[in-house]
Amino acid sequence: MKGINLYHEVPCGTPDAFNVVVEVVKGSSNKIEYDEEGGYFKLDRVLHQSTFYPFDYGFVPQTHSGDGDALDVCLLLTHTTFPGCVVKARPIGLLRTSDQDGPDDKIIAVPVSKVDPRFEEVQTIEDLPAHVREEFLIYFKEYKKLEKAKYDKIVIEGFKSIGETKEAIMKAMEAYKTKP
Numbered sequence: 001m002k003g004i005n006l007y008h009e010v011p012c013g014t015p016d017a018f019n020v021v022v023e024v025v026k027g028s029s030n031k032i033e034y035d036e037e038g039g040y041f042k043l044d045r046v047l048h049q050s051t052f053y054p055f056d057y058g059f060v061p062q063t064h065s066g067d068g069d070a071l072d073v074c075l076l077l078t079h080t081t082f083p084g085c086v087v088k089a090r091p092i093g094l095l096r097t098s099d100q101d102g103p104d105d106k107i108i109a110v111p112v113s114k115v116d117p118r119f120e121e122v123q124t125i126e127d128l129p130a131h132v133r134e135e136f137l138i139y140f141k142e143y144k145k146l147e148k149a150k151y152d153k154i155v156i157e158g159f160k161s162i163g164e165t166k167e168a169i170m171k172a173m174e175a176y177k178t179k180p
Contacts (some may be wrong), residue, residue, distance in 0.1 A: 065101030093125030
């Protein structure tokens with residue numbers, strides 16, 4: 001029995017409320033990736049230093065971003081989920097980064113209120129405690145530190161507004177439709 005392809009068959013949603021397919025769960029050091037064409041999860045690598053994901057991490061299906069993959073999402077949740085879980089989320093900001101492969105934006109999102117009401121008051125990245133925002137910056141600057149060829153290419157531009165975030169999501173949704 002063949003399952004569905006989570007990248008091509010799960011609807012993306014809208015820039016205001018979109019689906020996130022979880023690849024890596026909070027607390028893991030395993031970089032799990034979804035093979036968009038093959039439709040399966042694979043272990044890309046174990047992080048090379050003693051660090052872990054401080055959030056669930058995944059992608060918005062039916063999107064195509066600047067690095068050639070689906071749009072990345074850092075998902076803040078009350079409790080972690082599991083790889084393959086689809087969570088309806090909404091954006092609160094974007095962390096603009098680039099790495100050895102070029103632009104690599106990270107959407108920062110929270111579940112919609114129906115899924116987890118604990119984030120109702122969080123509307124933008126500025127609504128998060130300063131400590132949490134700093135964790136994002138430090139994590140993405142340092143998680144490849146022992147991978148020298150990658151680490152030396154990481155640039156953290158910083159957080160972008162909710163308007164710029166939704167614009168980036170819309171652009172990635174449109175790019176998927178025109179992707180060869």
